[in-house]
Amino acid sequence: MERTFESWEKEVIRCIRCGACQNVCPVFKELQAESTVARGRVKLIRGVITKDLDITEGFINKMSLCLMCKACVVNCPSGVKVDKLVEAARKEIAEQKGLSALKKLIFRLVLKNRWVFNSGMKAGSLLQGLVFRKGPQGQGMLPRMSLGIDKRRLLAPLAPKSFRSLYPDVIKVPDAKLRVAFFTGCMINYIYTDTGKAVINVLKRNGVEVVIPALQNCCGTPVRINGDYEAAKQMAKANIDVLLKEKVDGIVVACGTCGLALKEEYAELLEDDPIYAEKAKQIGAMVKDFTELVVSLAGFEDKLGNLPIKVTYHDPCHLVRGLKVKAQPRQIIQCIPGVVFTEMKNSDTCCGSGGSFSLAHYELSTKINDHKVADIKQTGAEVLVTGCSACRMHIADGLNRQNVQVKVMHTAQLLEMAYEATDHSR
Ligand code: SF4
Ligand code: SF4
Numbered sequence: 001m002e003r004t005f006e007s008w009e010k011e012v013i014r015c016i017r018c019g020a021c022q023n024v025c026p027v028f029k030e031l032q033a034e035s036t037v038a039r040g041r042v043k044l045i046r047g048v049i050t051k052d053l054d055i056t057e058g059f060i061n062k063m064s065l066c067l068m069c070k071a072c073v074v075n076c077p078s079g080v081k082v083d084k085l086v087e088a089a090r091k092e093i094a095e096q097k098g099l100s101a102l103k104k105l106i107f108r109l110v111l112k113n114r115w116v117f118n119s120g121m122k123a124g125s126l127l128q129g130l131v132f133r134k135g136p137q138g139q140g141m142l143p144r145m146s147l148g149i150d151k152r153r154l155l156a157p158l159a160p161k162s163f164r165s166l167y168p169d170v171i172k173v174p175d176a177k178l179r180v181a182f183f184t185g186c187m188i189n190y191i192y193t194d195t196g197k198a199v200i201n202v203l204k205r206n207g208v209e210v211v212i213p214a215l216q217n218c219c220g221t222p223v224r225i226n227g228d229y230e231a232a233k234q235m236a237k238a239n240i241d242v243l244l245k246e247k248v249d250g251i252v253v254a255c256g257t258c259g260l261a262l263k264e265e266y267a268e269l270l271e272d273d274p275i276y277a278e279k280a281k282q283i284g285a286m287v288k289d290f291t292e293l294v295v296s297l298a299g300f301e302d303k304l305g306n307l308p309i310k311v312t313y314h315d316p317c318h319l320v321r322g323l324k325v326k327a328q329p330r331q332i333i334q335c336i337p338g339v340v341f342t343e344m345k346n347s348d349t350c351c352g353s354g355g356s357f358s359l360a361h362y363e364l365s366t367k368i369n370d371h372k373v374a375d376i377k378q379t380g381a382e383v384l385v386t387g388c389s390a391c392r393m394h395i396a397d398g399l400n401r402q403n404v405q406v407k408v409m410h411t412a413q414l415l416e417m418a419y420e421a422t423d424h425s426r
Helices: 006-012 026-031 038-049 057-064 071-075 082-097 101-111 114-131 185-190 193-205 229-244 256-269 276-286 290-295 317-322 327-334 362-379 389-401 411-425
Strands: 132-134 141-143 178-183 208-211 250-253 287-289 310-314 383-386 407-410
Touching: 006 038, 006 082, 026 362, 038 057, 038 082, 057 082, 071 082, 071 317, 101 114, 101 229, 114 132, 114 185, 178 193, 178 229, 185 193, 185 389, 193 208, 193 290, 193 407, 193 411, 229 256, 229 276, 250 256, 250 276, 250 290, 256 276, 256 287, 256 317, 276 287, 287 290, 290 327, 290 411, 310 327, 310 362, 327 411, 362 389, 383 389, 383 411, 389 407, 407 411
Parallel strands: 178 208, 178 250, 250 287, 310 383, 383 407
Antiparallel strands: 132 141
16 A cells, blocks of 8 residues: 555654754755754644645745755754655645646656657757757857746757667677666756767776667656656656566666666655565666776776866765765776866765756755855866766856856766777877
8 A cells, every 4th residue: 555645754753853954954054944954844744744734835835945965864863764755745745736737748748758758859959949049168058038947047958869869779799798778867868968978888898788778768756756656656667667678787877866766766666566566676676876887897997098187076966875876986087097086075965956946946056056166166176077967967057157167077978088098099
């Protein structure tokens, strides 16, 4: 039986109201309002569970003002799963109040149906020039009109062709030492195809055969965290079926959010499903972030060329606090000859993206992002490396707003550059 909203009371009462979450919540840091810190949210949720409070517009707004960054969760002495509570509240809101027509359209018609999603992205790629103009120095694009997106916001354009349409289903490697399935996620498939290309090139060089299942779809996280569990479950099951068909040694991801969905959240979402509960666990046990996989490959650091650049690294929330991947990207960056790595202050503080958070609360997300940009600037880095496409886009926007010339890329791209530097020096 599916978990009820009321059953979360057990989690809510674990909050001892110590206030430790105030020191780490990026939203509270800006708004200084008790209702926007974990302790306040937990109290509000308890009120709705006990029926002392109704689901009002104010409650809905407070629940939407959470980045789901997990900073409070890992710093909470009682280990209160605040992000899970907020998610449960959003589910309850969706069930009681219904989803908006736009969310229903996006979640149930577009994201869930690969063909519709693909066609929409193809059309978007062709027509984006009508509603967006080129960004400064030809980088990214800015909205020509409001379109529900802030006109100052620098976005990365949709790629002319999706990543998955550019590659065969299997990238063969002679005498492969490993065979993995690459779960690309939406942003790599439709926007940052350069990250996908780098993942393939790095793995190929290291003797890993890569399968790119053509029928994979969105991981479902945007749908789930907005409370549409029915659609999220269907998407999880479809991806599980697609991935389990492949004869592979593991599943590689290059996005912390997709990785966390596949590794843990599918199993939570489907824990009561008689058929898929076990399958979800099976998938979870196979998932590795790109950097985890690379550092496990003997000799990956051989044949890296010289890259005389200053680099710093931003830890994506779901990668560092979800998948607990922190050392591996640093190990990769620091073994590249010539790279001068400087750790930034607060490298694991949320950049303010939070998926749809930055769409719904752009002004606030830019204030959170300003701290990240200041920390990047202080390092003097020329390149900011990260492991999540959403962080990449949001940080690039912040750097552009403040006219800071720092290139943003995925760890896989930096590694690809280092291998290519060897080729060029021959
Ligand atoms: S840190 Fe944890 S226990 Fe303390 S107030 Fe925040 S949520 Fe409650
Ligand atoms: S998950 Fe992040 S944004 Fe949400 S309450 Fe916790 S620290 Fe604040």
